[in-house]
Amino acid sequence: MDESNPPEHLNPLQRFGRDVRQVRQARKLTQEHLGKAAGYSYGYVSMVETGKLLASEKFAEGCDLAFGTGALFSGLLQRIDEGDHPSWFVPYLNLERKASRILNYSANLVTGMLQTEEYARVIFRVSNPIASAEAIEGKVAARLRRREVFESDTPPFLWVILHEACLRTVVGGAETMAGQLEYLLAASASPYVDLQVMPFSAGAPVANAMMPFTLLKFTDSPTVLYSDGPQGGKLYDSAKTVASYVDIYDRLRAHALSPDGSLNLIESLLEEYRNEHRSGPERR
Secondary structure (H helix, E strand, O other), rough: OOOOOOOOHOOHHHHHHHHHHHHHHHHHHOHHHHHHOOOOOOOHHHHOOOOOOOOOOHHHHHHHHHHHOOOOHHHHHHHHHHHHOOOHHHHHHHHHHOOOEEEEOOOOOOOHHHOOHHHHHHHHHHHOOOHEEEHHHHHHHHHHHHHHHOOOOOOEEEEEEEHHHHHHHOOOOOOHHHHHHHHHHHHHHHOEEEEEEEEEHOOOOOOEEEEEEOEEEEEOOOOOEEEOOOOOOEEEOOHHHHHHHHHHHHHHHHHOOOOOHHHHHHHHHHHHHHHHHHOOOOOO
């Protein structure tokens, strides 16, 4: 980190890293000592302290434990994370981390939790054309952090239904799409992930399935619905509304391709994108 930079010129990741470094040095700990206490390498600590890497929740908790700072760094990290998401999305994000099952239907873009870094970067760049590069990178990092729920001892089960439009809408170019489809195939190999594709041949969508939506199920509380809309997403906990979308999701699963058939389609489209990338320059 450039010591000559005044605090107001630092981005959120750099400020977090600066604070970790300052407290570590005040406690007379080396990067190696902190890494061992938090369960990470000294190289990881260095990347965080220089603002080159967004720390994980586990690392922030490890810092608080090693420094005796309560929940200071965990709170700082949460505020960084929330600052990179729209305010209307934060309540959903907090519930997503606690869910035991996540049922998602995506109508035109791959769901955020399964997006690759480059795919997400292109989406944020297009949807935030006047945002700085640092702001875009913050949003990308925050989106990738959502995958950390799968690193817990009891990860949630994720069931995703992607409309075929998600796979054929070219985001960033053939190379980006090839990377995205490769990631979908890799993710589907997890015992905690089920993936289906709703083909164009299925015809008109089920009622109320024109927009993407997600159902969050919990072990100790009622299911919650999150649905996108023109003004952003919204959470619904009405038993009647949730029950109607559970029924919709069951019908979507019934009309989608089987998991094996879905993977076959993804593999076929992946080869198309690979061939397109090899045959000429990408479209931007």
